[in-house]
Amino acid sequence: MQIKIRDLHKSYQGMKALDGLNLNIDDVRSLAIIGPSGGGKTTLLRVLGGLEKPDSGEIVLNGKAMRFDDASLFEHRKRIAMVFQSYNLFPHLSVINNIILPLTKTRQTEPHQARQTAEQLLDHFGLTDHRNKFPSQLSGGQKQRVAIARALALRPEVLLFDEPTSALDPEITADILEVINGLRSENRDLILVTHEIGFARHACDYVAYVSAGRVVTEGGSEHIYEHSESEEFRRFVSRIIGWKV
């Protein structure tokens, strides 16, 4: 995918979440956005996802400039799909209907085709036995798999993940990260806001370190961790890695 962001600003009640953010990437499959809490990562992802309007700035995604009126954002959201930290499944729908409903209602897919898509995805993620359960009957990891399946069913141009493992325990985290890594090897374009530095390092092609509303440093995963000139980034990474075994 190709993303060009120029001078992006966004404030909430005087608090600057994005403060002139620039990012320019070309031909990247998976982008990891990392950085301290409150640094603007999630705001950036929400703007990219068409859920939030920036105060000013430009975004070009895969050659198409984003416009921020309601109708354009609605169309933009059809190009992307989001997976949230707290899964956000619909509690009143069964697992399979969580996947089918958006397809039939917002993508005008024929019901039998939607069902087929849903069944294939559930099978792919080992959820076939759970297809008729309600979200409340699933574990956190299973819920997140359903959420990922729901996003994939929409065949988005780009998949956005907002801290998809923050609510999960370490073992399940590893499991979900593996699922995401699987998507990457299927050559899907994805953007991932994450605290999992190790995953960002090994499974994402490109890293943008966002802090205080800007991209402080960015680069390909192979060398940024060794060669970044940003003192802040190095401190951030070493502080996290320092506590890991």
Place this chain on the structure above:
Amino acid sequence: MTDRVRKISAAFLVSAAIGLFFIYALLKLDYHWQWPVLLTTRYKFFMGFLVTLAISFFSLILSLLLGILAAAGRRSKPLFFRYLATVYVELIRGTPLLVQILVFFYIIGTAYQLTNRYVMGVLILSVFSGAYVSEIIRAGLESIPSAQIETARSLCFTRFQTYRYIIIPQLSRIVLPPLTGQFASLVKDSSLLSFIAVNEFTKNVMEADSLNFATFENYTVLAIGYLLITLPISWLTRRLERKMHYAD
């Protein structure tokens, strides 16, 4: 012991305990029961019951509509509608139904030439109950996490679709139990319409009482009559609740 036997014996014990409690009180009273005289006023009972049933039915539907409108008003953007809905809810919930009945019927009804007691009865009850229904719906809407609406938005549901497929199904389940309580109250509150000479159940029973003087018998009929309306409402909602159940 099977589950069924346990349930039946528990129900039996509860009935026996309550029954004995009242039978003892009645025996102490030394009251001479005269059930047969009720037959002389059976037509009054029956007509009153039918009127209460009809008034309750129409008020229930109208109060639901008013409640939905007021809840929507309180969440709407234009200040006019928001204030209108707020004033409506606060005024109605803050004043006695009896006062509302008198004001609406004798002042507003007279001024606007709405003089049919039965129509006015239904309108007044609906306005009264609608304020409570609106608060039940508003509380229900507020208890649906905003993440649900945002997720629907990110999946490209339109506003209408979000309500239709995401919010209303979740909302119905949340508001059903408190709505049942509200509707049971509505049925009983309809007795106050006797103040504007609506010939509903309570008024007819009171009239019968002035003819046959069998006070306890008359009011027993009254209690049973209201239970005949309120119990099916509870029963129906419990069935609906089970039908809408999704584990949480």
